[in-house]
Amino acid sequence: EPEVTQTPSHQVTQMGQEVILRCVPISNHLYFYWYRQILGQKVEFLVSFYNNEISEKSEIFDDQFSVERPDGSNFTLKIRSTKLEDSAMYFCATRQGGGTDTQYFGPGTRLTVL
Amino acid sequence: GQQVMQIPQYQHVQEGEDFTTYCNSSTTLSNIQWYKQRPGGHPVFLIQLVKSGEVKKQKRLTFQFGEAKKNSSLHITATQTTDVGTYFCAGPIYGGATNKLIFGTGTLLAVQP
DSSP, X not given: OOOOEEEOSEEEEOTTOOEEEEEEOOTTOOEEEEEEEOTTXXXXXXXXXXXXXXXXXXXXXXXXXXXEOTTSSOEEEEESSOOGGGOEXXXXXXXXXXXXXXXXXXXXXXXXXX | OOOEEEEOSEEEEETTOOEEEEEEEXXXXXXXXXXXXXXXXXXXXXXXXXXXXXXEEETTEEEEEOXXXXXXXXEESSOOGGGOEEEEEEEEEOSTTOOEEEEOOOEEEEEEO
């Protein structure tokens, strides 16, 4: 069964550094999402992406965050200047579209900001 | 904004006992989805309920969607240690091309052998 993949599985960075989290969506999926889960808390929506542009972003997704799909394959989340409170699991999810609601989640990237 | 709450927050059962988690949304949902997240893992899609009053079963798991489409429940019969994890309900919010998911607060299930 096709899967969403994410790299790296764990990223440790210093506060103020830039990080890029990568996701490879399921090949025929058209809608892409990033979610965040702080340890022990619920999964929170960050941003959705369709047709090469952001379709919606949450209040968490401030100017420090950006997303792109540079090569038609990878879907990336960039945090320009990380803060301690950015430490969390970041999940990429993809959806096929065409009336299908199911979102398939990747294994996540654990981001630790020191 | 829309909120989705789940109770209980945590449940510890003996293997073989039943387990139920309840999900309540502040607004009517077009459908409700359930995900399971194993410790250290990612949310894995279990099922989607669409119709008012719908009931679906997957082996020992029974899912219900309320008549008003604002609440849902997941019941596990005769729990096993493999059932351990956090169970989240989630409702899609439609808007343009988004369909973002609003997740519930989750119920962590611990099963003692």
